[in-house]
Amino acid sequence: MIPAGFPDNARVWVYQCSRAFIEKEAREVNEQLHHFYAGWQTHGSPVKGWAGLLFRQFVVVIADETDEQVSGCSTDSSVRVIKSLERQYNVNFFDRMMITFLVKGKAEMLPFAQVQYAIEKGYITPDTMLFNNVVTNKKELYTKWMVPLKDSWLAGRVSFGNVPAQR
Structure with missing residues (x-):
């Protein structure tokens, strides 16, 4: 596009x-x-x-x-x-506490505070794609906008424990 x-x-x-x-x-x-x-x-x-x-x-x-x-x-x-x-x-474009993941081909938002719970319940996994909205140039948009949760800025803020990666 x-x-x-x-x-x-x-x-x-x-x-x-x-x-x-x-x-x-x-x-x-x-x-x-x-x-x-x-x-x-x-x-x-x-x-x-x-x-x-x-x-x-x-x-x-x-x-x-x-x-x-x-x-x-x-x-x-x-x-x-x-x-x-x-x-x-009547929408908000500046709520930085909402995190969006690609789940079953659809963009799904989660409040930051619920991400750990979603991992624990298996709704998202370390391999779930995260929309990394802090990209700053076109190359990053193409290569780093959608990244696996485990490779994102958020990975260091959550625990994957014994959660298996998606296959």
């Missing part, structure tokens, strides 16, 4: 929504994101950027800073779009 032509070091922001958007909402969100990046500017110059909704739950924003650095004001403008979506759809 991400258009070609962005270098590996293109800057990336991932905003995780508190719920998945229904199909109609997803179309509307993508349309609004398109309008945003089509007119995105930094210091009066157009930003080569893209924004889209992935898994109907994650807004991904990309900026190619090869020719022009994205300024603080330009970054603020992208955050304003996200805040506007929050108000419009």
